[in-house]
Amino acid sequence: MQYRFTCRYKSDLGAWSEGDIAEFDDRTAAWLLRDVAGCIVARSDAPDATEAASRALDAPAHDRQLKNAPRKR
Numbered sequence: 461m462q463y464r465f466t467c468r469y470k471s472d473l474g475a476w477s478e479g480d481i482a483e484f485d486d487r488t489a490a491w492l493l494r495d496v497a498g499c500i501v502a503r504s505d506a507p508d509a510t511e512a513a514s515r516a517l518d519a520p521a522h523d524r525q526l527k528n529a530p531r532k533r
Contacts, residue, residue: 461484461489461503462502463503464480465477465479465480465481466500466501467496467498
């Protein structure tokens with residue numbers, strides 16, 4: 461089954477960053493969850509709302525026009 465890492469993780473098995481996808485058997489996944497609770501979550505085929513929100517573009521700053529406005533001479 462495929463799992464998505466929710467935090468950075470490093471052990472003898474390897475090193476993964478937040479958001480990395482890896483495939484583990486049930487026994488290895490259970491061991492990882494005992495080592496660091498919540499470090500992996502089962503990956504579904506459809507992206508969830510939090511994953512879609514993390515991919516969304518950041519809103520521009522509310523004072524962007526003031527920062528980039530040309531100076532009057």
